[in-house]
Amino acid sequence: MKTNITMRDIAEKLGVSSVTVSKALNDKEGVSAELKVKIKQAAEEMGYRFNTLARSMKDGRSYNIGVVIPERFTGMVQSFYLNVYQSLSKSLEKKGYYGILQILSLHDEKALTPPRIYLEHKVDGLIILGQISKEYIDMLNSVHIPVVFMDFYDEHANMDAVITDNFYGAYDITNYLISKGHRQIGYVGNLYATSSIQDRYLGYYKSLLEHRIQLNQTYVLNDRDEEGKLVDINLPEQMPSAFVCNNDQVARLLINKLNTLGYRVPEDVSVVGFDNDVYATIGSPGLTTVAVNVEEMAMTAAQFMYEKLNDPTIRFGRVLVKGKVIYRESVSEVKN
Amino acid sequence: MKTNITMRDIAEKLGVSSVTVSKALNDKEGVSAELKVKIKQAAEEMGYRFNTLARSMKDGRSYNIGVVIPERFTGMVQSFYLNVYQSLSKSLEKKGYYGILQILSLHDEKALTPPRIYLEHKVDGLIILGQISKEYIDMLNSVHIPVVFMDFYDEHANMDAVITDNFYGAYDITNYLISKGHRQIGYVGNLYATSSIQDRYLGYYKSLLEHRIQLNQTYVLNDRDEEGKLVDINLPEQMPSAFVCNNDQVARLLINKLNTLGYRVPEDVSVVGFDNDVYATIGSPGLTTVAVNVEEMAMTAAQFMYEKLNDPTIRFGRVLVKGKVIYRESVSEVKN
DNA sequence: CTGAAAGCGCTTACAG
DNA sequence: CTGAAAGCGCTTACAG
Known part of the structure; x- marks a missing residue:
């Protein structure tokens, strides 16, 4: 059994040149329809496999x-x-x-x-x-x-x-909360910690602006110190009906905190995260969140x-x- | 700037043949040490990059x-x-x-x-x-x-x-428990559900046999029905000091159960898992477990x-x- | 429509 | 130690 069939093998079998075989197999001009079919058939029968390497050599691309x-x-x-x-x-x-x-x-x-x-x-x-x-x-x-x-x-x-796009991700998910009837919406994240927390905050803010909802600064909660170490979240006296958290881990922590205070999620308060990482699905309820669109x-x-x-x-x-x-x-x- | 330097370019510059360049660059015999150095230097200077494709063509391997x-x-x-x-x-x-x-x-x-x-x-x-x-x-x-x-x-x-190797993985981790002084060791898993639960059970059993520890059937606990649906784990009246669980998820469930009954892990009971998946690290304590050796x-x-x-x-x-x-x-x- | 010639960048086998 | 020739399997440009 010959293991490596080449265009030349096909050409010889059919009594044509390898140039013609190449043209036929690549659907290029310059072969009669009839011959082309015959060549393709022979290739099939003989178990021909195209050799990318040779093409690569020619045009200098490895693909x-x-x-x-x-x-x-x-x-x-x-x-x-x-x-x-x-x-x-x-x-x-x-x-x-x-x-x-x-x-x-x-x-x-x-x-x-x-x-x-x-x-x-x-x-x-x-x-x-x-x-x-x-x-x-x-x-x-x-x-x-x-x-x-x-x-x-x-x-x-x-x-x-x-x-x-951190900005538009936060914008989208905030829009979603608004579409669900929420008007009192908080944001959880230290705005001075990282640029992505910042961008996500601004996306959240844009959504509020577009819907003519006043930004309530008492609803913007800190979640970490400037070194990034997570800190206890201080809830406001008057609670919003929903929170946008800057990531899933923080969203999960917020939910735990809310639960211990007797709030149920999502019945009493809605919470969304960002990243769609492991914290989004480990634990209950599953988090509505923003996934990077890989x-x-x-x-x-x-x-x-x-x-x-x-x-x-x-x-x-x-x-x-x-x-x-x-x-x-x-x-x-x-x-x- | 010529972007594609070939062996021939080097050869021409040095006034030798490309065969010699090839030999020098591949550290093959047939070039004087002196010339070899000169060729390698020139290649370096000219920014030569070896073209794998050409070699591949020659020996029919794509690598x-x-x-x-x-x-x-x-x-x-x-x-x-x-x-x-x-x-x-x-x-x-x-x-x-x-x-x-x-x-x-x-x-x-x-x-x-x-x-x-x-x-x-x-x-x-x-x-x-x-x-x-x-x-x-x-x-x-x-x-x-x-x-x-x-x-x-x-x-x-x-x-x-x-x-x-499920068998030896369970064997190893059971040996580890024994090395920590445990003699009363349970196994958690339905032996008739999957072949890997079975193999892991047998590895656990082999470890016991080798250490002349009697297998106590009341320590072998069911974790799921034969369709694979997890069920509540029934703890034995007399508790062993350690459990080998057939996977990390079940180990985590067992720990939760033990905690609600007032047992602390690992202070009162030790627990090990298998797989080293997400359940091994989400939650406390982190699980000692068997990782597939990728x-x-x-x-x-x-x-x-x-x-x-x-x-x-x-x-x-x-x-x-x-x-x-x-x-x-x-x-x-x-x-x- | 068909094909002979040359070439892509190497390496191998052989000759000097 | 050095190199001319041939070839890996295709494709391109050109001639018929």
Whole structure:
């Protein structure tokens, strides 16, 4: 049994040239319809498998995209970036590319060593997941293939990046509460702790503004000190009917606190979170929350890569992808 | 700026042949030490990147291994198989291979369509993660490249598979309890529900036998009906000092039950689980448990693949990889 | 519509 | 130690 059938084998069997076989198999012009059918049939029968490598040699493309994850993010619970990688794989495959995962070791990141897949011409482009050092970004700028960043953006570098939209995520979920009849809505988070807490707060605020609901400062509750250490949440004297929490963990803590004070969630108070992480589903009730839209981000990054492959000069800059609201049991209609 | 430096470019610059450059860069015989150094220096200066594709063309190997995950397993919490894939990537890379992930769609699995990466000669071998249909296995048997299965084994097929060792995992963790002075040790799990509960039970039993500890049937507690639905755990009148639970979720439930009855864990009773999943760390105390040794499994599978690549006739059959015990706070020394 | 020639960037086997 | 020739399996550009 011959294990490697080539176009030439098909050509010889049919008494034509391999050029003709190539044209037929690729549906190119210059073969009669009749011959084309015959060739395709023979290929099928002989168990021909197209050899991507040879095509790659010819046009200098590997049709692989390197997906680089810094080692630091590698041990995490949930391994968020692996999910991103999986989505990327799917999106790239639709465009005829395959994603090759490479973990960037701490050592290589410090030594500013380019990913090996790049050095070996294994890939036509690089997608970097998560934050990496400024120096490494600079090094990547001198790389001869397109680079797209995900889930990370640095103001000072000229880079194409696909990141999640904290502002509109919070905006959407607050709109949802309002659509359920809520008018007294609080926010839980220290506005000076991180920029994402801030952005989420502003999204919440925009939703209130659009609905002409007055922002009540006594409803904005602190959840942590400026070092990020979580602190006990002080509830206001007059309770709102719903809370937007800056993340799921805090939402869970708030629910526990409310329960011990005799409030039921969602019957008495509705609570929503952000992130859709493990805290959203461990415990009762399940949290209505905002999930990072991994598929959308992956599709966007894949699309950018694809366009940059064909036109390396094209720039996209920073692009935000809205999260999507995940509906669970922690919200109910407001009672009037 | 010329973006693609080839061996020929280096050769021309130095006035030698590309054959010599190839030998020098690959540390092969037939170049003087002096010239070799000069060539390597020039390559460095000119920013030469080795073109794997060309080598691949020559020896008919892509140096890629396809890692196939059935779509079914793709939405899971924790995405266990993605972690496996990541470990595989690392292990393969050490051997000069890269892992290309391909999600096998439900449709392709039913239609018995081989993975596209195979049809396109993208990969030299296939590693399949998780259970797939018997028919698909049969189809894979006719594939012309090596196939290794992970985390799944079918008695009726002639396959190489790397799977986790339930028996010895339970054996190890029971030994650990005994080393902490425990002699009265219970097991929680319905022995007739699944084969892994059974295997874990037998590992627990072996540990008792080896230490000449009598198995006390009143210490073997049911946790679910035969459909797998968890039921309330009935504690024995006389309590053992420790419990081996067939998984972390059940261990967590048992701890809750013990707490409501006034027992403290681990001060009064020690409890261990199995799987090291999310239940092991959410809640207090953290569970001492058995983690599937993903790295070891990945290394083993990569090694098998590597050997099969060089000798396609070689067979390994079913190989078990022991889990490793993860030590947390749910076990204490027994008080005497 | 069909095909001979050249080439993608390497490596292998052989000759000098 | 050094290198000319051939070839891996395709595709492109061109000629007939």
